Amino acid sequence: MGTADTFIKNRLDERKASGIYRMLKPENSLVDFCSNDYLGFARSAMLKNNIVAEMAHYPDSLNGSTGSRLLSGNLKYAEELEQQIAIFHEAEAGLLFNSGYDANVGLFSSLPQKGHAIICDELIHASIIDGARLSHANRYTFRHNDLESLEGKLKQAKGNCYVVIESVYSMDGDTPPILGILQLTERYNANLIVDEAHAVGLYPAGLISELGLQNRIFARIVTFGKALGCHGAVVLGSNLLREYLINFARSFVYTTAASFHQLASVKMAYELLKEVDDEANVLRNYIFLFKQKLNNNSQYKLLPSDSAIQCIVVNSNGNAKHVSGQLQAAGLDVRAILSPTVATGTERIRICMHSFNTLEQVKLLTSTLNTITHAQ
Ligand SMILES: Cc1ncc(COP(=O)(O)O)c(C=O)c1O
Numbered sequence: 589m590g591t592a593d594t595f596i597k598n599r600l601d602e603r604k605a606s607g608i609y610r611m612l613k614p615e616n617s618l619v620d621f622c623s624n625d626y627l628g629f630a631r632s633a634m635l636k637n638n639i640v641a642e643m644a645h646y647p648d649s650l651n652g653s654t655g656s657r658l659l660s661g662n663l664k665y666a667e668e669l670e671q672q673i674a675i676f677h678e679a680e681a682g683l684l685f686n687s688g689y690d691a692n693v694g695l696f697s698s699l700p701q702k703g704h705a706i707i708c709d710e711l712i713h714a715s716i717i718d719g720a721r722l723s724h725a726n727r728y729t730f731r732h733n734d735l736e737s738l739e740g741k742l743k744q745a746k747g748n749c750y751v752v753i754e755s756v757y758s759m760d761g762d763t764p765p766i767l768g769i770l771q772l773t774e775r776y777n778a779n780l781i782v783d784e785a786h787a788v789g790l791y792p793a794g795l796i797s798e799l800g801l802q803n804r805i806f807a808r809i810v811t812f813g814k815a816l817g818c819h820g821a822v823v824l825g826s827n828l829l830r831e832y833l834i835n836f837a838r839s840f841v842y843t844t845a846a847s848f849h850q851l852a853s854v855k856m857a858y859e860l861l862k863e864v865d866d867e868a869n870v871l872r873n874y875i876f877l878f879k880q881k882l883n884n885n886s887q888y889k890l891l892p893s894d895s896a897i898q899c900i901v902v903n904s905n906g907n908a909k910h911v912s913g914q915l916q917a918a919g920l921d922v923r924a925i926l927s928p929t930v931a932t933g934t935e936r937i938r939i940c941m942h943s944f945n946t947l948e949q950v951k952l953l954t955s956t957l958n959t960i961t962h963a964q
Contacts, residue, residue, distance in 0.1 A: 607905055607906075607909075607926075608905065608926050608927070608928070616921060618916060618919055618920055618921035619919055619920050619921060619945070619949045619952075619953075620921050620940075620942060620944075620945070621915075621920055621921055621922045621939050621940060621941070621942075621945070621949075621953060622921050622922055622923045622938070622939070622940055623940060623942070624786070624813065624814035624815070624940060625814075625815070625817055625942060625944075626789040626790065626814065626815040626871060626896045626940065626941070626942055626943065627789050627815050627817070627864055627867045627868070627871065627942070627943050627944075628817070628867065628942060628943055628944035629815065629816055629817025629818070629857055629860060630817035630818075631817075631944065632817065632860070634860070635817060635853075635856055635857060635860055638856040638859065638860070639849070639852055639853050639856045642852045642855065642856055643848075643849065643852055646665075646848065646852075649848040649849075649852075650847075650848060651847065651848075651849075652844070652847050653844055653845035653846060653847050653848070654844075655844060655845065656841060656842065656843060656844060656845055657834075657840070657845045658834070658841060661844060661845030662845065663845075663848065663851065665848065665851055665852075665855075666684060666845065666846070666851055669684070669851055669854065669855050670682040670683060670684055670822065670830075672855070672858065673810075673822050673824075673854075673858060674822075674824060676793055676858060676861075676862075677793050677794060677797055677802065677808065677810065677824050678793070678797055678802045678803075679802060679808065679824035679825060680825065680826045680827055681824070681825060681826060681827045681829070681830040682822040682823065682824045682825075682830070683822065683823050683830045683833050683834065683837075683840065684820060684821070684822050684846065684851075684854075685820065685821045685822070685823065685837075685839065685840060686819075686820055686821075686839075686843055686844075686845075686846055687811070687813065687819065687820060687821055688715060688783075688785055688809060688811030688813065688821040689715040689718075690821065690839040690840070690843065691715075691809050691811070691821040691822070691823050691839075692713065692715035692716045692718070692719045692783065692809060693715055693718055693719040693722065693839045694719070694823075694833060694837030694838060694839035694840050695719060695781070695807065695809070695823055695833065695837060696716055696719025696720045696722070696723055696750075696752075697719045697720075697722035697723050697837070697838065697839075698723070698832070698833065698836040698837045698838065699723070699750070699829075699832070699833075699836075700720070700723045700724075700725035700748065700750055701723070701724060701725060701747075701748070702724035702725065703725075703726075703746065703747040704723075704725040704726070704746075704747040704748040704749065704750070705725055705726045705727075705728060705744075705745035705746060705747060705748070705749045705750070706720045706723065706725050706726070706727050706728070706749075706750050706752065707728045707729070707730060707738065707741045707742065707745060707749065707750070707751045707752070707778070708720065708727070708728070708729050708730075708751075708752045708753075709729070709730060709732055709733065709752070709753050709754070709757075709764065710729045710730065710731060710732050711732050711754075711757050711759065711760060712729075712752055712753070712754065712783075713754065713758055713783060713785070716752055716783065720752075725747075725750075726745070726746070726747075728741040728744065728745065729741075732757075732760075733762070733764045733765060735765060735768050735769065735772060738751065738769060738772055739772055739776075742772060742773070742776040742778060743776075745776075745778070748779070749773075749776065749777070749778035749779065750778065750779050750780075750781055750806070751769065751772075751773045751778050751779070751780050751781070752781045752782075752783070753766070753769060753780070753781075753782055753783070754782070754783045754784075754785065754786065754787075755782050755783070755784045755786075755787040755794060755795035755796060756784075756785075756786035756787040756790075756795065756893075756895045756897065757786070757897075758785065758786055758897070759897075759899070759925060759929070759930055759936075759938065760891050760893065760897070760899055761786075761891060761893030761895045761896070761897030761898055761899055761938075762891060762892050762893045762895070763787075763795065763893075763894065763895065766782070766795065766796070766799060766801065767799070767801070770801060770804055770805070774804070779806035779807075780804075780805050780806055781805070781806055781807045781808070781809070782795075782796055782805055782807075782808050782809070783808075783809045784796065784808050784809060784810050785809065785810070785811040785814055786814060786895060786896070786897060787895070788810050788811075788814070788815050788816065788861075789814065789815025789816075789861075789864075789868070789871075789896070790815070790868055790871060790872070790895060790896055792861050792862070792864055792868065793861075794808065794810060796808055806825060806829075807823055807824060807825035807829060808823075808824040808825070809821060809822070809823055809824075810822050810824065812854050812857065815861075816854065816857040816858070816861065817857055818850065818853040818854055818857050819850060819853070820846055820850060820854055867943035868943070870943045871896055871941060871942065871943045874941045874942075874943075874945060874947075874950050875894065875895070875896060875898065875941055877947075877950055877954075878898055878939070878941060878950060878953070878954060879898070881951075881954035881955075881958070882898075882900070882954060882957060882958075885957070885958055887961065888900045888901075888902070888957070889901040889902075891936075896940055896941045896942070897938065897939070897940055898938075898939045898940075898941065899925070899936045899937065899938050899939070900936055900937045900939070900957070901934050901935070901936045902935060902936060902937060903933055903934075903935060904933075904935055905924070905926045905927060905935050907935065908924035908925065908926055908935040908936060908937060909924050909926075910960075911924070911937050911957075911960055912924040912937055914956065914960045915937070915953070915956055915957070915960075918952065918956045919952075920949075920952065920953055920956065922937055922938075922939055922953070923937075923938060924936070924937060924938075925937070925938045939953070
C-alpha cells in the first residue's frame with residue numbers, strides 16, 4: 589500500500605477508535621427534529637408548484653448556467669433577484685454565491701488584507717474560519733458573546749478591523765448581545781459582519797432587520813439552504829462591497845454560476861417568505877412549549893435559546909450518542925453533536941423545531957427526553 593493510502597487508513601482508524609467516525613446515512617422516516625427546514629419550505633408543495641410555474645414563464649431558460657457569472661453564466665434574472673433580495677433585507681446591494689460556505693470563504697479571504705484584523709466569536713461557523721485562514725489578516729477570537737473579551741481584542745487589533753458574529757449560533761441556537769457588540773465596533777471604528785444563516789425564517793428578513801440595525805452593519809450573510817428550503821447564499825452590503833467581491837472573491841469568480849432553476853427556486857422562496865407569519869407563530873409556540881417542558885429536568889442543561897435550535901448539553905460523546913439513540917428508537921430524528929465539532933465537555937443533543945412538526949410530535953419529544961436517564 590502506498591504512503592498516502594497508509595496515511596488515510598491510519599487517520600480513519602484513529603477516528604473509529606475515538607468513536608467520532610463520520611458516515612453518510614440514507615434518509616429515514618423518523619420525525620424530523622434535526623433539519624434546518626424551519627418553516628417547511630424544502631417540503632412545501634406550494635413552493636414546488638410556484639417554482640414550476642415560474643420556470644414555465646421562461647421556456648428558453650437553460651438547464652445549466654454554462655459558466656461563471658463573469659463569463660457566460662450571468663443572467664439579467666440573477667441581477668434582478670439580487671436587487672429584490674437586497675430590498676427585502678433593506679440592504680443597498682446583494683451578491684449571490686453558490687452556498688453559504690462559498691459566500692463566507694469568498695468574503696473573508698478577499699476583504700481583510702495583511703495588516704488588517706478579523707475578530708470572531710469563538711463559536712463562529714467553520715466557513716468563516718476557513719475564509720479568514722485564507723486571508724493574510726491577523727486573526728483573533730473573543731469569548732462567546734462576551735463584550736469585555738471583544739473589547740480586549742479590539743484594543744489589540746490594527747488596520748481595518750472586521751468583527752464577525754452570527755445572529756443565531758448554529759450549534760447553540762443563542763443570540764449575541766448584538767446592540768452592545770455594534771456599539772463597541774462603532775467605538776473602535778471596526779466593521780461588524782453578521783451571519784444570519786439561522787435567524788432568517790423565525791425572523792423573516794433576519795434579526796438585524798428585525799432590530800432595525802441594517803444601516804449600521806457592514807455586511808450580512810444570508811443562506812438559502814435553511815429556512816428558505818433551497819440552496820445558495822447572498823452577501824448583503826454596499827454597492828461598493830458588491831463591486832469589490834465581483835472583482836476579488838475567488839469563490840465567486842472561479843465557479844460556475846447557479847442554474848436558472850436554482851435562481852427561480854430562491855426567488856419563489858423569497859415570495860413565500862413574505863407570507864409566513866402563521867408558520868413563524870406555530871414555530872414560536874413549539875419553542876416555548878419545548879423549553880417549558882424541559883426546564884424542570886435537572887439532568888439536562890438546556891442552552892439559552894429563543895430560536896428554533898434548542899440544545900441540551902450532556903457532557904460526553906457517550907451520553908450524546910445514548911440520548912440521541914433513545915430518541916431515534918422512539919421514532920424521533922434527533923442528532924448528537926460530538927466533540928470535536930463542539931468543545932469537549934459540551935457534547936450535546938441538537939434539536940431543530942419546525943412549523944410542520946405536530947403538537948403530538950413535540951409532546952412525544954419532550955416526554956421521551958424526560959424519561960431517559962443518560963448518566964452511564
Ligand atoms: C452560520 C452558518 N453560516 C454558513 C453556513 C454555510 O451555509 P451553506 O450550507 O449554504 O454552505 C452554515 C451552514 O451550516 C451556517 O450554519
